[in-house]
Amino acid sequence: MTRHQKIYWAGFCVVMALLIIAPLVLPEFWRRFLTEILIWGLLAMSSDILIGYTGMVSFGHSAFFGLGMYGAAAALLIVSPPNLWLAIIFGLAGAGTVALFVAYFSTRLRDIYFAITTLIFSQIFYVIIFTWTAMTGGENGLTFRRPALSFFGLFSTPFDTATLHWFVLAVVAASYLILRRIMQSPFGMVLQSIRENEPRTRAIGYPVERYKIVAVMLSGLFAGLAGVLYAIQNRFAAPDFVYFLVSGETVIFNVMGGIGTLLGPIVGAGFFLLLRELLGRLFGEQFPYLIPLGFIFIAMIIFLPQGLLGFARRWLNR
Amino acid sequence: MDAVAQFFQTFPYDQLLIQTVNGIVTGMILALVASGLTLIFGIMDVVNFAHGELFMLGAYVGVIVMVGTGSFWLALFIATLTVALIGAALQVVTLRPLIGRDPLNTILVTFGISLILQNYALWQFGPTSRKINEPITSHFILFYLEYPWYRILIAALSAVIIGGFWLFLKYSKFGVWIRATTQDRVMAQAMGIPVPLVYTGVFAIGAGMAAASGVLFAPLVGVNHTMGLDWVLKAFIVVVVGGMGNLGGSIAAAIFVSLLESYASIWVNPSQAVIVSFVVLILTLLFRPTGLFVPTPK
Numbered sequence: 001m002t003r004h005q006k007i008y009w010a011g012f013c014v015v016m017a018l019l020i021i022a023p024l025v026l027p028e029f030w031r032r033f034l035t036e037i038l039i040w041g042l043l044a045m046s047s048d049i050l051i052g053y054t055g056m057v058s059f060g061h062s063a064f065f066g067l068g069m070y071g072a073a074a075a076l077l078i079v080s081p082p083n084l085w086l087a088i089i090f091g092l093a094g095a096g097t098v099a100l101f102v103a104y105f106s107t108r109l110r111d112i113y114f115a116i117t118t119l120i121f122s123q124i125f126y127v128i129i130f131t132w133t134a135m136t137g138g139e140n141g142l143t144f145r146r147p148a149l150s151f152f153g154l155f156s157t158p159f160d161t162a163t164l165h166w167f168v169l170a171v172v173a174a175s176y177l178i179l180r181r182i183m184q185s186p187f188g189m190v191l192q193s194i195r196e197n198e199p200r201t202r203a204i205g206y207p208v209e210r211y212k213i214v215a216v217m218l219s220g221l222f223a224g225l226a227g228v229l230y231a232i233q234n235r236f237a238a239p240d241f242v243y244f245l246v247s248g249e250t251v252i253f254n255v256m257g258g259i260g261t262l263l264g265p266i267v268g269a270g271f272f273l274l275l276r277e278l279l280g281r282l283f284g285e286q287f288p289y290l291i292p293l294g295f296i297f298i299a300m301i302i303f304l305p306q307g308l309l310g311f312a313r314r315w316l317n318r
Numbered sequence: 319m320d321a322v323a324q325f326f327q328t329f330p331y332d333q334l335l336i337q338t339v340n341g342i343v344t345g346m347i348l349a350l351v352a353s354g355l356t357l358i359f360g361i362m363d364v365v366n367f368a369h370g371e372l373f374m375l376g377a378y379v380g381v382i383v384m385v386g387t388g389s390f391w392l393a394l395f396i397a398t399l400t401v402a403l404i405g406a407a408l409q410v411v412t413l414r415p416l417i418g419r420d421p422l423n424t425i426l427v428t429f430g431i432s433l434i435l436q437n438y439a440l441w442q443f444g445p446t447s448r449k450i451n452e453p454i455t456s457h458f459i460l461f462y463l464e465y466p467w468y469r470i471l472i473a474a475l476s477a478v479i480i481g482g483f484w485l486f487l488k489y490s491k492f493g494v495w496i497r498a499t500t501q502d503r504v505m506a507q508a509m510g511i512p513v514p515l516v517y518t519g520v521f522a523i524g525a526g527m528a529a530a531s532g533v534l535f536a537p538l539v540g541v542n543h544t545m546g547l548d549w550v551l552k553a554f555i556v557v558v559v560g561g562m563g564n565l566g567g568s569i570a571a572a573i574f575v576s577l578l579e580s581y582a583s584i585w586v587n588p589s590q591a592v593i594v595s596f597v598v599l600i601l602t603l604l605f606r607p608t609g610l611f612v613p614t615p616k
Contacts, residue, residue, distance in 0.1 A: 057422050109603055112365050115425060116554055117603055123551060124596050131590050248429055255426055288441040294434035301427050302415045 023162040031161045038172045039229045041266030044253035046222035052260030054215045055195030060118030061250045063125045064220040066242030067094040068227020073142045073237040082147035095224020103216035126242040141238030258307025332461040337580035343469045345576030346476035349569040350531040352556040354524030356568040363421045367428040370546025371435035376401045376529025377536040381448045390453035394533045398526045405525025439543040447540035555599045561609020570611040
C-alpha cells in the first residue's frame with residue numbers, strides 16, 4: 001500500500017464510521033435528513049459519470065430517477081407482501097430500459113444538444129406519467145407500504161429510520177466503490193479520454209458511441225437505484241420527481257460539490273440541502289430558499305467553478 | 319377503403335381551420351420568444367435557460383403597470399423596456415465573467431437565474447395567477463366560435479415587432495455590428511466594434527422581446543410564476559428545429575411546431591399534444607441536426 005492509499009482508506013473508514021454512528025446519536029429528524037442527503041447524493045453521483053468523467057451534461061436525470069421510483073412502486077403494489085429486492089430489480093429495470101432508449105438517441109449529439117435532448121426526453125416521460133392517470137395515478141402519484149428489510153429468507157425486520165439509514169448507506173457506499181473502480185478501469189479511462197478529446201479517441205480506434213451509450217446506461221441505472229431508495233424512504237412516487245427541475249438540482253449538486261470526483265456531488269447535495277434547511281429555520285417555512293441558493297450557485301460557477309471538492313480532484317481519482 | 323372514406327366524412331374540417339388560426343397565433347408569439355433566444359445563442363453561444371422567466375417577468379411588469387395606469391399599450395412598452403434593462407444588467411453581472419469559458423457554464427448560470435426569478439415571482443406575487451384585460455374585446459364569427467380579434471392582433475403585432483427587428487438588424491448601425499459579430503467575433507473586434515457592448519445589447523434586445531411576448535400573451539392565459547417553463551422548453555425546441563442561431567428558420571419552425579401541436583390537440587388533450595413537438599425535435603436532431611429550415615450544408 002502506498003502512502004496515498006493508506007490516507008485514502010483511513011479517511012474512507014473514518015467517514016463511514018461517522019455515518020454509521022450518526023443515526024445512534026442524531027435525533028429523528030436529522031436521521032431522516034442524513035438519509036435523504038445520501039439518496040440525493042447517489043443521484044448526483046450517478047450524473048457525475050456523465051458530467052465529470054465523460055463530459056456530457058445531462059439535464060434528464062429526473063427521468064431515470066423517476067422511473068426508478070415508479071418501477072419500485074409497481075413492484076411494491078403488485079406483489080404482496082412487498083419485497084425489497086423485487087422493488088430494486090423492478091426499479092433498475094425501469095430506469096435501465098429508459099436509459100437505453102434515451103442513450104440510443106441522445107449520444108449521437110454533443111454538448112448543449114445532448115443537454116437539450118436529455119431534457120426533452122425527461123419531459124416526454126413526465127408528460128406520459130402525468131397524463132396516464134389509470135396507470136400512474138397522474139398528478140397524485142402512487143402511495144404504497146414500505147417493504148421489510150430481508151435477506152433471502154434468512155431474516156426479516158421492518159425498516160425504522162436507523163436501519164433504513166444503514167441500508168441506504170451500504171448501497172451508496174457500495175455504489176461509490178463500484179463507480180470509483182469502474183472509473184479507474186480501462187473503460188473509465190476511455191470515458192475520460194472522450195471528455196478530453198473526442199475526435200482523438202475516435203481516431204485511436206475506440207467506438208466512441210458505444211462507450212457513450214454504456215456510460216449513459218450506467219449512469220441511468222445508478223440514478224434509478226437512487227429513485228428506488230427514495231421511494232422506499234418516502235413511500236410514494238409522484239410525477240414531480242420526473243420534472244426537469246429535479247434534473248436541474250442534480251446538476252447544481254454536481255457543480256457545487258465538484259464534478260469528476262464522485263464524492264463531490266454527495267458533498268454538494270449535503271451543502272445544498274443543509275443550506276436550504278438552515279434558511280428555512282432562520283426565516284420560516286415560507287421563505288423562498290431558492291433565491292439565496294441561486295445566488296450562491298451563480299457565485300460558485302463564476303468564482304469557484306471547480307466546486308467544494310475540486311481541490312482534491314486529482315487526489316481522489318488516483 | 320370504407321375506413322378511409324369514413325375518416326374523410328367524419329373529419330372535422332371546421333376544427334381544422336380553427337386550429338390552423340390558433341396555431342398561427344401561438345406560432346407568432348413563439349416566434350417572438352424564440353427569435354430572442356436564437357439571437358442570443360447565435361451571437362454569444364449562450365443557451366439562455368432564463369428566457370422563459372424573462373417572458374414571465376415581462377408579464378408581471380405588465381400586470382403592475384396595467385393596475386397602475388390601466389393602459390395596455392403603456393404596459394407593453396414599459397414592460398419591454400424594464401425587462402430589457404434587467405436583461406442588460408444580468409448579462410453584465412453574470413454572463414460577462416464567463417466569456418471564454420465552456421458554453422455549458424452559461425447554461426448553468428442562466429438556470430440559476432431562472433430559479434431565482436421564478437421563486438422571486440412566487441414570493442412577491444403569490445401562487446394565484448393575475449389577469450391582464452384584453453385591450454380590445456370584440457369578436458368575429460369563425461364557424462360556431464366567436465373568435466376574439468385580440469388573438470389576430472397578437473399575431474399581427476408579433477409580426478410587426480419581428481419585422482421591425484429584422485429592419486433594425488439590416489439597416490441600423492447597431493444591427494450591422496450584431497451581424498458582423500455573429501459572423502466573426504475576432505475580426506469584428508479588430509475592426510473596432512465594441513463586442514462586449516454588442517453582447518449586452520443583444521441580451522437586452524432578446525430579453526425585451528421575451529417581455530413583449532409575455533405581455534401580449536398574458537390576456538389569453540393569466541400571469542403565473544410557472545408560465546415561463548412551458549415557453550422556454552417550446553422555444554428551445556423551435557430554436558433547435560429551426561437551426562441554432564438562424565432567425566428565419568426559428569420563425570418558420572415556431573409556426574410549424576405550433577401548427578402541429580394545434581392539430582394534435584384535435585385528437586388528444588393539449589397536455590399530451592406537447593409530445594408531438596418533442597418528437598419533432600428528436601427526429602430533427604437525429605436526421606438533420608443543423609435544423610429543418612436551413613439549406614443543406616455542403
